[in-house]
Amino acid sequence: MTTVRQDAWSQSDDDTLAETVISHISNGRTQLEAFDQVASQLNRTQAACGFRWNSALRKNYTVEIQQAKEQRLNSKPNNRQTKRIDKSEINIDNVIDFLVSIKQIINDVKQENLSLRSKIDDLNSQLQNNHLEIPMDEVRDFARMLQKVVQMQENDKEMPTG
Structure with missing residues (x-):
């Protein structure tokens, strides 16, 4: 009779982990965030999720990972980022647009600097x-007060106690 470990990964657990990681990749979030999310869902540690993904699952999802990365790149806003140019689209206008956008970024950085x-x-x-x-007169006043305190202490020492 074979025994199954209580903490063994089920197919459902693997599917949840894979779907979450791929979703995070396509949305521009980190795999660590995905591991953290799945860990709380499956009552496991983040490290266990990361280990499972890297040791057993990742190699089975290379196509999906690549598609998620492409989806992420295609959905990124061009806010202060340069536009990816397909090599077949390279022409002088695209190069000029690219250089103008780089110049604007440099000018923005200079202005902020x-x-x-x-x-x-x-x-x-x-x-x-x-x-x-x-003010010096305050320093002199303080010195005089300090001198009086020292004198009073010396006088107290000299007075006989009866």
């Missing part, structure tokens, strides 16, 4: 201006 430098300069100026300057 200037803004951050300005903020740093402002903060440095504020730090320098906030150094406390204690």
Whole structure:
């Protein structure tokens, strides 16, 4: 008689893990997030899910993984990202558009850099201006008070106790 481990992976568990990982890949999320999600669903650890995926399942889903990656790339917004150009579509207009978008990104980064430098300069100026300057007459007054305290302590030591 063969015994089945209580923590053995069922086909249903494997399917849940594979579907979740592939879904995460196609939506631009990480496999670690998928492992975490499945771990809570199946009452397993994230490490167990990752191990199962990498040791037993991943090699069975190479086509689905590739399709999920392509889907992710095709659905990415072009917000501050350069557009992927098919080699068959390469022409001078596409190259110019690409270079213009790169130039815009560089200009945005330069502008942000200037803004951050300005903020740093402002903060440095504020730090320098906030150094406390204690007027000398206050320093002298404090020294006199300290001197009186020292004298009073010396007088207390010299007074005989009766």
